[in-house]
Amino acid sequence: MTRLLTMDAPDERNRLDAMAQGVIGKPLDRPDGPAKTTGTAKYAAEYNIPGCVEGVLVTAAISKGRVASIDDSSVMSMPGVIAVIADERMTARSAQGGAGKSPVRQIDRVEYWGQPVALVVAESFEQARDAAKHLRIEYQADEDAIVDQHDADAPVEPYGDPVVQGDLGHVMKQAAFAVDVTYTTECHNSAPMEPHASIAEWDGDKLTVHTSLQMIKYNVKEMADALGLSTEKVRLLSPYVGGGFGSKLGVSVEGAAAAVAAIKLKRPVRVVLLRQQVFQCVMRRSETTQRLRLAADKDGRLIGFGHEAKVSNLPDEDFAEPVTQASEFLYPGKNRTLRVDLARIHLVTAGSVRAPGEAVGMQCLESAMDELANQIGIDPVELRLRNIPERHPSKDIPYSSRKLAECLRDGAKRFGWSADRKPAQLRDGEWWIGTGMATACRVHNLNEAQARVTLRADGTAEVASDMTDIGTGTYAVLSQIAGEMLGLDIKDVSVKLGDSNFPPGAGSGGSWGAPSTGSAVFVACEAIRAELAKRLGCTETELTLRDGFATAGNRRVALTDVLSGDHFEEVGHFKAGKITDAFSAAMYGAFFAEVGVNAYTGEVRVRRFQGTFGFGRPLNAKTATSQCMGGMVWGIGSALTEDLVFDKRNGHIVNPDLAEYHLPVNLDVPKLDVVLLDERDPAASPLQAKGVGELGICGAAGAICNAIYHASGVRVRSYPITPDKVLAELPEP
Amino acid sequence: MRPFLYSRADGLDHAVQLAREGARPIAGGTNLLDLMKLQIEAPERLVDINRLPLGGIEPDGEGVRIGALVSNSACAADERIRRDYPVLSRAILAGATFQLRNKATTAGNLCQRTRCYYFYNIDTPCNKRRPGSGCSAIGGFNRIHAILGTSDACIATYPGDMAVALAALNAQVEITTAQGRKRHVPVRGFHRLPGDTPEKDNVLEPGDMITAVALPPPAGGRQIYRKVRERSSYAFALVSIAAVVRMEGGKIAAASLAFGGLAHKPWHDPRIDELLAGAMPSDALADKAADLLLEGAQGYGDNDFKIPLARRALKAVLREATGDAA
Ligand SMILES: Cc1cc2nc3c(=O)[nH]c(=O)nc-3n(C[C@H](O)[C@H](O)[C@H](O)COP(=O)(O)OP(=O)(O)OC[C@H]3O[C@@H](n4cnc5c(N)ncnc54)[C@H](O)[C@@H]3O)c2cc1C
Numbered sequence A: 001m002t003r004l005l006t007m008d009a010p011d012e013r014n015r016l017d018a019m020a021q022g023v024i025g026k027p028l029d030r031p032d033g034p035a036k037t038t039g040t041a042k043y044a045a046e047y048n049i050p051g052c053v054e055g056v057l058v059t060a061a062i063s064k065g066r067v068a069s070i071d072d073s074s075v076m077s078m079p080g081v082i083a084v085i086a087d088e089r090m091t092a093r094s095a096q097g098g099a100g101k102s103p104v105r106q107i108d109r110v111e112y113w114g115q116p117v118a119l120v121v122a123e124s125f126e127q128a129r130d131a132a133k134h135l136r137i138e139y140q141a142d143e144d145a146i147v148d149q150h151d152a153d154a155p156v157e158p159y160g161d162p163v164v165q166g167d168l169g170h171v172m173k174q175a176a177f178a179v180d181v182t183y184t185t186e187c188h189n190s191a192p193m194e195p196h197a198s199i200a201e202w203d204g205d206k207l208t209v210h211t212s213l214q215m216i217k218y219n220v221k222e223m224a225d226a227l228g229l230s231t232e233k234v235r236l237l238s239p240y241v242g243g244g245f246g247s248k249l250g251v252s253v254e255g256a257a258a259a260v261a262a263i264k265l266k267r268p269v270r271v272v273l274l275r276q277q278v279f280q281c282v283m284r285r286s287e288t289t290q291r292l293r294l295a296a297d298k299d300g301r302l303i304g305f306g307h308e309a310k311v312s313n314l315p316d317e318d319f320a321e322p323v324t325q326a327s328e329f330l331y332p333g334k335n336r337t338l339r340v341d342l343a344r345i346h347l348v349t350a351g352s353v354r355a356p357g358e359a360v361g362m363q364c365l366e367s368a369m370d371e372l373a374n375q376i377g378i379d380p381v382e383l384r385l386r387n388i389p390e391r392h393p394s395k396d397i398p399y400s401s402r403k404l405a406e407c408l409r410d411g412a413k414r415f416g417w418s419a420d421r422k423p424a425q426l427r428d429g430e431w432w433i434g435t436g437m438a439t440a441c442r443v444h445n446l447n448e449a450q451a452r453v454t455l456r457a458d459g460t461a462e463v464a465s466d467m468t469d470i471g472t473g474t475y476a477v478l479s480q481i482a483g484e485m486l487g488l489d490i491k492d493v494s495v496k497l498g499d500s501n502f503p504p505g506a507g508s509g510g511s512w513g514a515p516s517t518g519s520a521v522f523v524a525c526e527a528i529r530a531e532l533a534k535r536l537g538c539t540e541t542e543l544t545l546r547d548g549f550a551t552a553g554n555r556r557v558a559l560t561d562v563l564s565g566d567h568f569e570e571v572g573h574f575k576a577g578k579i580t581d582a583f584s585a586a587m588y589g590a591f592f593a594e595v596g597v598n599a600y601t602g603e604v605r606v607r608r609f610q611g612t613f614g615f616g617r618p619l620n621a622k623t624a625t626s627q628c629m630g631g632m633v634w635g636i637g638s639a640l641t642e643d644l645v646f647d648k649r650n651g652h653i654v655n656p657d658l659a660e661y662h663l664p665v666n667l668d669v670p671k672l673d674v675v676l677l678d679e680r681d682p683a684a685s686p687l688q689a690k691g692v693g694e695l696g697i698c699g700a701a702g703a704i705c706n707a708i709y710h711a712s713g714v715r716v717r718s719y720p721i722t723p724d725k726v727l728a729e730l731p732e733p
Numbered sequence B: 001m002r003p004f005l006y007s008r009a010d011g012l013d014h015a016v017q018l019a020r021e022g023a024r025p026i027a028g029g030t031n032l033l034d035l036m037k038l039q040i041e042a043p044e045r046l047v048d049i050n051r052l053p054l055g056g057i058e059p060d061g062e063g064v065r066i067g068a069l070v071s072n073s074a075c076a077a078d079e080r081i082r083r084d085y086p087v088l089s090r091a092i093l094a095g096a097t098f099q100l101r102n103k104a105t106t107a108g109n110l111c112q113r114t115r116c117y118y119f120y121n122i123d124t125p126c127n128k129r130r131p132g133s134g135c136s137a138i139g140g141f142n143r144i145h146a147i148l149g150t151s152d153a154c155i156a157t158y159p160g161d162m163a164v165a166l167a168a169l170n171a172q173v174e175i176t177t178a179q180g181r182k183r184h185v186p187v188r189g190f191h192r193l194p195g196d197t198p199e200k201d202n203v204l205e206p207g208d209m210i211t212a213v214a215l216p217p218p219a220g221g222r223q224i225y226r227k228v229r230e231r232s233s234y235a236f237a238l239v240s241i242a243a244v245v246r247m248e249g250g251k252i253a254a255a256s257l258a259f260g261g262l263a264h265k266p267w268h269d270p271r272i273d274e275l276l277a278g279a280m281p282s283d284a285l286a287d288k289a290a291d292l293l294l295e296g297a298q299g300y301g302d303n304d305f306k307i308p309l310a311r312r313a314l315k316a317v318l319r320e321a322t323g324d325a326a
């Protein structure tokens, strides 16, 4: 049976808190942990399939043009080489998140440096890689490839509908205080630990692919569309995903290549992207140029607000980094201008990288807010508190639960925040010491989801959905939701994920995975509870389930007895209905950072980093804390080191590996103090939970930028804030 | 990776013989294997030298002899090295990661190749990788590149840390030639400037095998290794300085400084050591030293910042070395 819940209004019932098991929200270890730490959890490339051969993609060494010819004979006599494949079903790009249709194929038309143009298949990986490097390809390069968004010839188009209210230009002139600044951020790559990988098997009729993707229900369609197959003929398996961060939202370039090869060769084919290819041909976060205009009255209340961004993408891509997403509702200001312009250039596809929009939008906005606070001469925490709008400034709708003020106050207190903001006051040996803060904000998204819950005759339960766990804790939180609702120890709940044969979940993306798929599990469990209540002659709300026993009135019966040999299977189907337009729902938080800036070298080290977050009900305090920590680490990277550099002359990635694309290392990360506020948001989901996978980044880098200013008096408006940029403004030591 | 022949040498003579026949030594493999996977290097024959008895740290007169196969971890942790040559220990620990240092060897570290981005991308021109093809770093992205001793053919740096400390300590590289003869080359003269032949990183001739590095008697004094980089670990130096400075009665009695991240070799300018010897420490002195260091410095755009950075880092090091902490 399928039970549908369409959420049109806040769900005030708060059913989870009425349950008795007491596992929801608990900081439980993830059930998949031991398998992962002992290496028995199998990732996509790790299946040993008899007869499997190895494919390596060959990528373009021009930025734009045509593949004139591929000389197969240049490699076919090399040891082990089986085939050179350049087939119109192969994809030249990765699919955007939620596309549900094939990404651009046309691998013979090169649109960016590093684009796949062929696949070489050999008996061993080393043979295939060697041959891939030797394959002779003639290109007809176009001379007009534009690879820089600042190139005057780059075509630019507005993206989406700009918000224009009142007259921002006018209030900027009139306001008691006004900040008009431009910040920039560079391209980022999510570089998940597990590279993109697929093993494709073709049985003559059906395709099975072990792969590493985030949103199976869309991925099946994307793969089927690319290959010209019907979706019933495609099965995808991604039970474990070694990190995704958006780069695995859509099918990536190796999947269709492996499938085409398997179909042609009638042998299983494995294709794993080389680390350099993970950088070159999957997805980048666009570089951004952001102009921020903030106008405040004499009390520091915003009367004008402008956030205008320029980002880039390849021609024909529907995605533009939604830089101003949180700016639409975070701050007031009747006079508003928000817009995103999209430059069309020939660099690898720009797409979703963890917290698209807010990750880079918030860090620049929050730096500009710090500049405003300094100009006014008030505590930046106070400036934020004074600027929490009553209603959505453009849509005039209410906010759902919003704990921003609590986060700001709690964080400031825990951190020991000082309102004295005079810069360059404190020295510790060679280091200037300073503090900075920023607001965290990320929109709440929901996605349609289904999950099947089976309560077996033996009193254990199984949850199944094509939902994925990309390292975030899905296995844990879904077992906790089912355990709470059905009164079971989570050891008695098994969760099966990442198989397209299971009901379609929400997929992992946009922080919606847990609240959406979790709600589907919740709905299925409610249906099962109703069945149990019927057997016990009570209503569902009168039923208490705990530790495998059902209590109704003064009767306590073992679940196995209630079931007496039967089992219940229900599919929960969750849809966000009118609720999404009725409220402005988002996750909030506050960051506080202390940094040291070396007075000689301009090196910056984060010494303390604190984050307080409110995102509805935490479903598992441990996995949620980990998500926040991970986000803050990303914030450190975004603030100080991460810079995917493209050669301005031809658009190839200069630093496509983890030696030169600098993520923060352990030593760069101080103890992270994460606080989760206990919150319920009835408008967010029936669980009263929102998402947390991305919140920890959204603004984090701004706190560091602001701390650098406070420490040293140097305001760098170009991320990442590397020593050379700080040095340029530092006084003689 | 291209197919290659692999042999394991069971003694130095055997290794030398294989090297004479054209086999390339492989020690920890942390650099060579990466380069082979990317086909930046494609040796047809490898000689695995890991079984050779070159893994000891022994007294050598009043100095110390570090075998070619001593791991970076072992060298940095060695009691004598930490006591008598702390700058070496510090430089090694400032490099790479635990895991890499466990594998990396003394000789392999000396011979590690540049991290120039274009050297690593076989689809772009690079004179070091393919002589005569051009230098992509000039006019390209050159944040990590050299500002001293560059040529029109190549502006790459020698990226390592250990050798910078060895240059400050004035260590000698012990080499066994293809003919089985021994020769010694000072570390200061081991790496070369790119000139017209950037494909040659150092003075090793075909078939040469490094067998040890010899440290002179301990120099005493304060020993500092300062490495400037944008993240705290697992990153090559933007600028690094190894300093051995001995003070007497408020004056600098002797100083030996070497610089990393600035050139195709660990940079040692004897004029700086001479300037410092016998002088009273002061900021003006530091500036004079920096003037000498940066006399011929040339930036290429993205690396222009290394010029002021080197000056400031030198000031910090001299203040620290001569007692004025901050
Ligand atoms: C990501 C990363 C980060 C790193 N960071 C740093 C850093 O911050 N600082 C730093 O200094 N280093 C760093 N390293 C480099 C590391 O120190 C070197 O890879 C290592 O020292 C090489 O030693 P090996 O024994 O593994 O050499 P191998 O890879 O075995 O050999 C390197 C070269 O030396 C030659 N060779 C080896 N032994 C001999 C011999 N006895 N005689 C003649 N030739 C020989 C080989 O033929 C080869 O050409 C880093 C490396 C990586 C991968």
Ligand code: SF4
Residues within 6 Å of the ligand: B114, B116, B117, B118, B119, B125, B126, B127, B128, B129, B134, B135, B136, B137, B138, B153, B154, B155, B156, B198
């Ligand atoms: S700097 Fe040297 S190593 Fe780099 S591209 Fe130029 S020639 Fe090659």
